Amino acid sequence: xxxxxxxxxxxxxxxxxxxxxxxxxxxxxxxxxxxxxxxxxxxxxxxxxxxxxxxxxxxxxxxxxxxxxxxxxxxxxxxxxxxxxxxxxxxxxxxxxxxxxxxxxxxxxxxxxxxxxxxxxxxxxxxxxxxxxxxxxxxxxxxxxxxxxxxxxxxxxxxxxxxxxxxxxxxxxxxxxxxxxxxxxxxxxxxxxxxxxxxxxxxxxxxxxxxxxxxxxxxxxxxxxxxxxxxxxxxxxxxxxxxxxxxxxxxxxxxxxxxxxxxxxxxxxxxxxxxxxxxxxxxxxxxxxxxxxxxxxxxxxxxxxxxxxxxxxxxxxxxxxxxxxxxxxxxxxxxxxxxxxxxxxxxxxxxxxxxxxxxxxxxxxxxxxxxxxxxxxxxxxxxxxxxxxxxxxxxxxxxxxxxxxxxxxxxxxxxxx
Numbered sequence: 001x002x003x004x005x006x007x008x009x010x011x012x013x014x015x016x017x018x019x020x021x022x023x024x025x026x027x028x029x030x031x032x033x034x035x036x037x038x039x040x041x042x043x044x045x046x047x048x049x050x051x052x053x054x055x056x057x058x059x060x061x062x063x064x065x066x067x068x069x070x071x072x073x074x075x076x077x078x079x080x081x082x083x084x085x086x087x088x089x090x091x092x093x094x095x096x097x098x099x100x101x102x103x104x105x106x107x108x109x110x111x112x113x114x115x116x117x118x119x120x121x122x123x124x125x126x127x128x129x130x131x132x133x134x135x136x137x138x139x140x141x142x143x144x145x146x147x148x149x150x151x152x153x154x155x156x157x158x159x160x161x162x163x164x165x166x167x168x169x170x171x172x173x174x175x176x177x178x179x180x181x182x183x184x185x186x187x188x189x190x191x192x193x194x195x196x197x198x199x200x201x202x203x204x205x206x207x208x209x210x211x212x213x214x215x216x217x218x219x220x221x222x223x224x225x226x227x228x229x230x231x232x233x234x235x236x237x238x239x240x241x242x243x244x245x246x247x248x249x250x251x252x253x254x255x256x257x258x259x260x261x262x263x264x265x266x267x268x269x270x271x272x273x274x275x276x277x278x279x280x281x282x283x284x285x286x287x288x289x290x291x292x293x294x295x296x297x298x299x300x301x302x303x304x305x306x307x308x309x310x311x312x313x314x315x316x317x318x319x320x321x322x323x324x325x326x327x328x329x330x331x332x333x334x335x336x337x338x339x340x341x342x343x344x345x346x347x348x349x350x351x352x353x354x355x356x357x358x359x360x361x362x363x364x365x366x367x368x369x370x371x372x373x374x375x376x377x378x379x380x381x382x383x384x385x386x387x388x389x390x391x392x393x394x395x396x397x398x399x400x401x402x403x404x405x406x407x408x409x410x411x412x413x414x415x416x417x
Contacts, residue, residue, distance in 0.1 A: 017077040021052045021059065025090050026148045026264040028071035029197040031212040034063040044084060047154050051087035068214055068417065069262070091148070092264070138410035140269035140371060146191045148264055153212055156199050156257035159183050161250050162230060169317035175237040176283060176320045177248050178218070181256065183229045190231055190261045191221050192268035192290040193373075197259035200243050212259055213243035216286035216375075216415075220294040234286035234320055266373070266415050268294060272303040275370040277361070279350055279384050281312040282320070284376030287415070289321055291373075292333050305369060307333040308360070312350040312376075314341040350380075351387035361388070362395035365402050371411040378416040 023034070023043075028050055035043040035050065042056035043063065063072050076082075078097055151157040159181035167176045190196070194217050200210035219232035237248045250256070268276070268291045278288040288309060295303050313319035316339065325335050336357060338348040354361055364370045365388075374381050389399035406412035 017079060018054075018081060020054055020076050020078050020081050021057050022074045022076055022082065022087065022093060023050045023052060024071045024074050024093050025049050026071075026092050027069050027262060028149075029069055029195075029212050029214050029262055030149075030153045030259060031068065031197070031214075032153075032209070033066045033068065033211055034072050036208070037063050037066045046088050047152060048149075049088045049090060051084045053084065054081045137265045137407060137413055139265045139267045140271070140274070140410045142269045142271040142274070143267040143410075144191055144270060146194055146264050146267060147189045147261060149260065149262070150188070151259050153197075153199055153209075153259055156259050157183055157188050159188070159231075159256055159258050161252050161254045161256065162224075163252060164248070164250060167234070167320040172315070172317040174314070174318035175248060176318075177235045177237070178320075179233045179235055179247060179250075180219075180224045181231050181233070181258065182227075183231075183258075185229055187229065188231065188258065188261065189221075190217050190219075192217070192294050193266040193287050194261045194263040196231065196233075196261055198243055198247065199257035199259060200246060201257075210242060214262065216283075217261070218286040218289040220290050220297060222297070226297065232289075234283045234289070236283045265410075266375075266413050269371055271369070272298065272305060273369055274305040275308070275364050275367055276305065277308045277310075277364055277370060277372045279310045279354070279372075279374045279376075281350060281376035281380060284380075284416075285309075285311055285320055287375060288373070289324075292325070292328070296328065296332050306364070308364065309333055309335040310338070310350045310353050310357075311335060312338040312340065312348075312353075315339055349383065351383045354384065354387040355390060358391045358394055361391050362397065365392065365397065366395075368409075370406075372406060372413070374414045374416070376416060380416060381414045 030045070030050065032045070035045060039060065039062055040056050040058055042053045042058070044051055044053060067073070074093060076094065076096055082094070162180040162182045163178070164180075165178045167178050168174050188196075195214050196217060197212035197214050199212055203209050215233045215235060217231050218234045219230065222228065223230040224232040233247075235244055235247045238244045247256070266287065276291060278291065280288055292307060292309070295307055309325070311319070311325075313322075316322055316337075319337070322337070325333065336353045338350050338353045339345070340347045340349055365372075374384055385399070385403070388403075392399040392402055403412055
């Protein structure tokens with residue numbers, strides 16, 4: 001609601017509000033981390049969803065950092081609170097309620113930031129502005145509607161390991177695997193940009209079931225190598241990592257329990273004319289491998305949009321899919337690799353390569369058909385955004401305005417872990 005719209009409300013319509021903490025069922029992987037980390041018993045679950053008890057939640061924030069997906073970080077201002085039963089019934093978060101307002105001097109948080117487009121960009125309609133409470137970013141307008149949460153921890157899908165291939169060089173101290181799972185016919189439909197959860201067998205020393213671990217899907221919607229009912233994962237073995245070591249040690253023929261799919265926003269646009277700029281480090285390349293495979297499988301003449309990949313790793317030997325990407329023609333994907341630990345060479349990071357490609361990047365950012373995706377370690381978006389701000393400044397653009405326009409249109413996405 002804008003200040004103008006608020007001022008137009010009759011006093012009788014200015015309803016007092018309460019802020020309610022909610023969990024996004026489209027992003028939640030049902031790992032139980034939030035319930036276990038809440039010191040007040042404020043989170044409960046059934047077989048379908050997790051819910052926050054309004055009267056028990058103190059807003060302490062102890063559940064926020066442990067959540068692996070960010071599903072816990074959602075709030076709505078409401079005139080009457082959503083019940084637990086209502087939260088259990090949701091397949092997606094409700095929109096911010098209309099007409100929720102307080103005195104103007106206290107209502108600044110209800111007003112989306114003003115977006116003044118650069119001169120060369122057409123003005124956005126008010127309906128296109130990012131809603132202050134729409135914490136979840138929009139999916140690309142041309143993306144298909146994904147299936148979400150078809151399988152939960154108490155009723156998982158069972159998949160069989162088809163392949164487990166090491167992607168990184170034997171001499172590298174980084175062990176990253178390409179793991180292919182096969183499901184029963186039509187059981188686990190996915191779209192590029194979604195993820196799934198692996199249910200670890202057994203329990204911890206306190207007898208609690210192990211948390212579900214989330215992995216991005218690295219294959220296109222029609223399966224790995226065009227084989228129906230398969231999905232590929234990119235799994236890095238982490239020292240002491242319970243699930244990563246379990247997966248990396250599995251051989252072909254082994255079975256795993258799987259939850260999901262998850263994710264309704266970090267989706268690849270279906271529009272063949274869409275330009276897709278992908279920025280990632282390490283295993284953050286996983287969803288982009290699915291993007292590239294999707295475009296690669298389509299007839300070249302049907303996909304006029306550019307795929308541009310800025311990809312960083314420590315060394316070529318520790319970079320997943322480097323051989324695969326190098327073999328693809330530049331007409332399929334234009335890639336720019338950066339390495340931070342080459343012997344006797346200066347450190348190069350993805351943001352430096354973005355600056356070096358300023359002409360290409362700024363031209364793409366001016367195009368309303370361009371979608372931008374950032375995936376990798378938490379915090380990397382800060383350096384990337386700084387580089388994009390410098391690129392835009394050189395080109396006479398305002399990065400904040402460009403970014404907010406892209407976000408409002410479902411063309412700007414960040415997924416870090």
